Amino acid sequence: MEDIKKILHGIKENVLMAGHTTFKIGGQAKFFFGAKNQKGLIKAIKAAKLFNLPFFILGSGSNILVSDKGYKGLVIKFQVSSFKFQKNKIIAGAGTKLRELVNTSTDKELTGLEWAVGIPGTVGAAVYGNVGAFGSSMADSVHSIKALDIKTLKIKTFSNKECRFGNKSSVFKKKKNLVILSVILELKKRDKEEIQKEIKRFSDYRKRNHPLNFPSAGCVFKNYAKKIKNKNLLKKFPELNEFNKGSRIPTSYLIDKCGLKGKVIGKAKISEKHANFIVNLGGAKTKDVVKLIKIIKKKIKEKFGIELKEEIQYLK
Ligand SMILES: Cc1cc2nc3c(=O)[nH]c(=O)nc-3n(C[C@H](O)[C@H](O)[C@H](O)COP(=O)(O)OP(=O)(O)OC[C@H]3O[C@@H](n4cnc5c(N)ncnc54)[C@H](O)[C@@H]3O)c2cc1C
Structure with a gap:
């Protein structure tokens, strides 16, 4: 297994997953790799296939429970977190934190993500699990998704309908052969003060009701x-x-x-x-x-x- 280090520079061995989850629980991953771009992600997937290793795509680790015995494969943390606005749309790398999107869309007077305040995850994982709160979910704002098919290594675009969103579910969660690369969200114009009021209401609710x-x-x-x-x-x-x-x-x-x-x-x-x-x-x-x-x-x-x-x- 020494050779995987030669083809995947920056790969780490025996990494304690407790340090990569919000639960602060979990044993060691045999291998751990931070993919800073799409090329790195594809390289890591190819390396895992070559060495016959199972692999797992990690966001912020805020929705996972890792075995005490750890994971005998390669954990790939997808870290692409750049995003830009195009009128009322946000185009974001899957590794972008929801928190960042809530803050910046508020600055741009765009509404639709207020409910996500306080959720410590990435937008890619949020689409994967159709994350939601206070009666709203990702499905309400997703315009389209770009995802990598891990079998063919081809990139496909999914419309909102093709994402097949359900109760904390999506086509990505059901099929398991797709890695979300980027997300386009479509928001609406709203007065900044109104957005901030709503965010405060949700944030206060979480503080009162959740064991933070x-x-x-x-x-x-x-x-x-x-x-x-x-x-x-x-x-x-x-x-x-x-x-x-x-x-x-x-x-x-x-x-x-x-x-x-x-x-x-x-x-x-x-x-x-x-x-x-x-x-x-x-x-x-x-x-x-x-x-x-x-x-x-x-x-x-x-x-x-x-x-x-x-x-x-x-x-x-
Ligand atoms: C205090 C707290 C409050 C929370 N509140 C809420 C809430 O209100 N509503 C809610 O729904 N959830 C909530 N969560 C759960 C969690 O934050 C969300 O599920 C979040 O979206 C997970 O994101 P993550 O980046 O941490 O994903 P991870 O935990 O790293 O991964 C979750 C799953 O997504 C997959 N995944 C990650 N990235 C990709 C990708 N690019 N492509 C394909 N699959 C991917 C992983 O393989 C894994 O199966 C809360 C968690 C905490 C700790």
Whole structure:
């Protein structure tokens, strides 16, 4: 394996992934490479193929849980973070931080990304997972996407429709053979003060309701995007009737009703502030988080008959 270093300059070996995730958890990646441009990305993918190594595309590591045993392949951090405005459109490299796009579009008096304030990820990953909050998501602003097919190494453009956005999902997440290179977002004109007011409202909400003083990967599970029809449950938990109106049952509510808020295993804890967050109290292991995830899934299945689906991505 010595030779991969000869063809991929700058590649690092045995890199602790805890340092590359907002959870601050995870063992070593066998290899780690920061791709500063498209050429570097393609070179890394070719090298991984040549040496028969699995590879993983990393953004900011704010939605992943890496095994304690690490990853026996090549982690490629796609770092292209340049962006420009063309009238009401932003053309951004996939590695651009959402935070930066929220700030600069506000300066340009463009609306559409206010909901993304406080999300610590890249725009590429946000498209991949159709990230969203406060009733909006990436799907609302995406004009088109350029992505690399890792099998053919050809670049293809996807229209918003072709991205097949769904509940925290997209064609990129489903197919797994595409790396998002750049994103074109289409925004609308709005008064700057109005935008700033909205951003403050969302930001204050996050501070009040999310456990931001501990490392985490955000919400662990997707919300349940269907209605609950079981009459006994609707009688026992009357709030479900309200949630049913929007066909969206918050997972934090379900976890709370299972009495799991505040449960600790090792140094991992189900947040008391927001039960869909598992937080790292300091030195948590992935196995602790996984145990909590299993308990939550089991209890919610037993009590509500719902199969929860993880929003976080595993890397093992
Ligand atoms: C405090 C906190 C608050 C959060 N709030 C929200 C929220 O309100 N709403 C929400 O939806 N999420 C939220 N998240 C989760 C997370 O920030 C988002 O999912 C974010 O978009 C992930 O971006 P990332 O760059 O960190 O991706 P990573 O965690 O690095 O990767 C996530 C996935 O995207 C894939 N990926 C990354 N880049 C590319 C690319 N260029 N092409 C193809 N695939 C790619 C990765 O392979 C991986 O499968 C929150 C997280 C935290 C820690």
